[in-house]
Amino acid sequence: MSASGLVLEAGGAADLDAVMRVMEDSFDPAYGEGWTAPQCAGLLPMAGVWLTLARDGGAIAGFALSRVIAGEAELLLLAVGSKRQKSGIGELLLNRFIEDARRRGARQLHLEVRDGNPAVRLYKRAGFSQVGRRRNYYSGRNGELFDALTLARTFDD
Numbered sequence: 001m002s003a004s005g006l007v008l009e010a011g012g013a014a015d016l017d018a019v020m021r022v023m024e025d026s027f028d029p030a031y032g033e034g035w036t037a038p039q040c041a042g043l044l045p046m047a048g049v050w051l052t053l054a055r056d057g058g059a060i061a062g063f064a065l066s067r068v069i070a071g072e073a074e075l076l077l078l079a080v081g082s083k084r085q086k087s088g089i090g091e092l093l094l095n096r097f098i099e100d101a102r103r104r105g106a107r108q109l110h111l112e113v114r115d116g117n118p119a120v121r122l123y124k125r126a127g128f129s130q131v132g133r134r135r136n137y138y139s140g141r142n143g144e145l146f147d148a149l150t151l152a153r154t155f156d157d
């Protein structure tokens with residue numbers, strides 16, 4: 001995928017530092033949605049896990065971390081650096097997740113997102129709908145708790 005210099009490509013452990021910079025720059029710590037470097041490093045080598053980078057020249061503008069297990073794919077993290085948000089990069093990464101998941105044999109897609117995160121609109125536009133709620137799933141910087149919505153989408157064909 002290439003649009004105005006932006007390229008989507010597979011990433012790996014060597015990109016973790018750059019991914020963490022985007023993580024820290026995108027997720028608001030008030031909500032506790034971002035992951036730590038050890039959490040990402042632990043997950044990356046696991047079977048069925050893949051990282052997609054949105055690269056603009058040398059810089060990583062955004063990323064998606066995903067996993068597929070037994071016909072079900074999960075979008076674990078989606079983030080775009082604060083200065084690059086709202087220019088379509090998140091949607092490109094989300095669409096790539098959907099394509100990759102299908103190619104990797106998923107019939108069902110799911111993700112968790114904080115209730116109130118504006119990303120819910122993006123996911124609903126891509127065909128996801130709410131199938132559940134996990135109460136007090138995220139713990140924010142000040143110990144405040146936030147619900148997660150579970151969103152899912154199936155492939156029609």
Ligand SMILES: CC(C)(COP(=O)(O)OP(=O)(O)OC[C@H]1O[C@@H](n2cnc3c(N)ncnc32)[C@H](O)[C@@H]1OP(=O)(O)O)[C@@H](O)C(=O)NCCC(=O)NCCS
Binds near residue numbers: 026027028
């Ligand atoms: C969610 C995120 C990845 C979207 O990336 P993006 O490149 O800004 O998204 P796009 O430009 O492709 O699409 C923007 C759409 O996302 C939604 N959206 C996401 N964040 C938004 C925000 N802060 N304000 C308004 N709309 C937002 C809206 O639906 C918007 O489209 P619309 O304005 O037409 O309604 C990005 O905002 C981000 O990194 N947020 C912080 C991390 C996060 O919360 N990730 C999601 C949970 S894992």
